Amino acid sequence: MKKLFLLCLVLGLSSASFARLNPTISLMSPMDRHSLFVAMVESADAYQAAKHTKKAKEFYRAALEVYPIGDQAHVVAQKLGIDLDDEETFQQFLSTGDDAFKNKKYNTALAMYLMALELNQPLDLYKKIYQTYYALGDTERANFYQSILSNDMKNDIDNNMDDPSIIDADYTELAYESIADIDQPVPYNDHKKEELIQAFDDLI
Numbered sequence: 001m002k003k004l005f006l007l008c009l010v011l012g013l014s015s016a017s018f019a020r021l022n023p024t025i026s027l028m029s030p031m032d033r034h035s036l037f038v039a040m041v042e043s044a045d046a047y048q049a050a051k052h053t054k055k056a057k058e059f060y061r062a063a064l065e066v067y068p069i070g071d072q073a074h075v076v077a078q079k080l081g082i083d084l085d086d087e088e089t090f091q092q093f094l095s096t097g098d099d100a101f102k103n104k105k106y107n108t109a110l111a112m113y114l115m116a117l118e119l120n121q122p123l124d125l126y127k128k129i130y131q132t133y134y135a136l137g138d139t140e141r142a143n144f145y146q147s148i149l150s151n152d153m154k155n156d157i158d159n160n161m162d163d164p165s166i167i168d169a170d171y172t173e174l175a176y177e178s179i180a181d182i183d184q185p186v187p188y189n190d191h192k193k194e195e196l197i198q199a200f201d202d203l204i
């Protein structure tokens with residue numbers, strides 16, 4: 001959390017906005033984060049078109065806090081003169097997840113690990129995810145991620161890839177499909193998304 005807070009400050013967000021938004025954001029699934037990111041970028045574009053430059057920049061910055069991943073995030077970062085480093089972002093999510101796990105904040109740890117998975121898929125990360133699901137008592141999902149680390153799959157990766165730390169594309173696709181279906185750290189809907197956007201709008 002501390003690292004995300006520092007990142008937030010670097011991006012120019014106020015501590016008040018971080019305190020108001022981050023407790024909910026930190027528990028969101030990647031899919032929900034992306035949905036909120038898109039909504040905030042759309043709001044920023046609308047403010048930009050209306051010549052409200054300051055509010056537009058605040059929403060662009062907030063969008064990057066929510067989902068600093070993918071081509072669209074890099075485009076937003078360029079508008080703000082920020083250079084996103086995917087490896088650094090991956091390490092930040094991973095480190096925050098590890099800290100949360102050590103402090104037994106397993107829902108937060110899970111959400112951070114799933115965000116890290118959006119950027120890179122090392123086998124060790126799948127291990128962290130299944131251990132977190134076990135800690136949460138969700139053995140079904142834990143077993144799915146543990147199966148990714150099975151000996152047969154590991155042997156397949158070792159025999160067919162130059163870098164055995166990166167999982168095979170077919171398994172990655174399977175994992176992403178399963179994440180889309182089952183990985184929802186907290187319930188989330190469009191109404192809550194609108195509340196978050198309105199809360200941030202009120203703050204700035």
